[in-house]
Amino acid sequence: AQSVTQPDIHITVSEGASLELRCNYSYGATPYLFWYVQSPGQGLQLLLKYFSGDTLVQGIKGFEAEFKRSQSSFNLRKPSVHWSDAAEYFCAVGRFSGNTPLVFGKGTRLSVIA
């Protein structure tokens, strides 16, 4: 069965500090991996995605993620967090198909302190 695990429910970091959000997946086929960010009361914004090729992918807002097949992981990183990064982050896995929805992790809430 497909599943996504985000082990950290809530993370607090200081502004300017580095960030890593963990994501592990279980998927029967070649996965396509996504990170989304959601501000309170808002929809989802795609940060980045991995389909194939270079396992280190760059996204918007200075985020990057690395796909590690051996670890079934797709961790999200940012070298220096800004206060505006405080939000809920969702990792998702899917297939590149018109008939396949994404499976989402439970999300990690990021708080940023001064």
Next chain:
Amino acid sequence: GAVVSQHPSWVICKSGTSVKIECRSLDFQATTMFWYRQFPKQSLMLMATSNEGSKATYEQGVEKDKFLINHASLTLSTLTVTSAHPEDSSFYICSANGNDGELFFGEGSRLTVL
């Protein structure tokens, strides 16, 4: 890029009334759309897969008669919450695959049932 639009973005209704939420693909045709539900501070849960010209496929535990889905055209899927009750209050999000297979999300619709 491809855009998926949802309307209304928020709605408040009385218990017992029905509410319709629209999901439109603005610049591409979508034979398949997905409806998700998100409870406060929780992840997105797939409710159903909407198929143009045929019946929707519902996930286990989702009441078909409560959440009516119609996908009458290649650019429009509607979700009708029938006889809404306070426990139906939630954030509903739709998504659709663009022409290149990438999944795009609507802005979400927040339903509050009084």
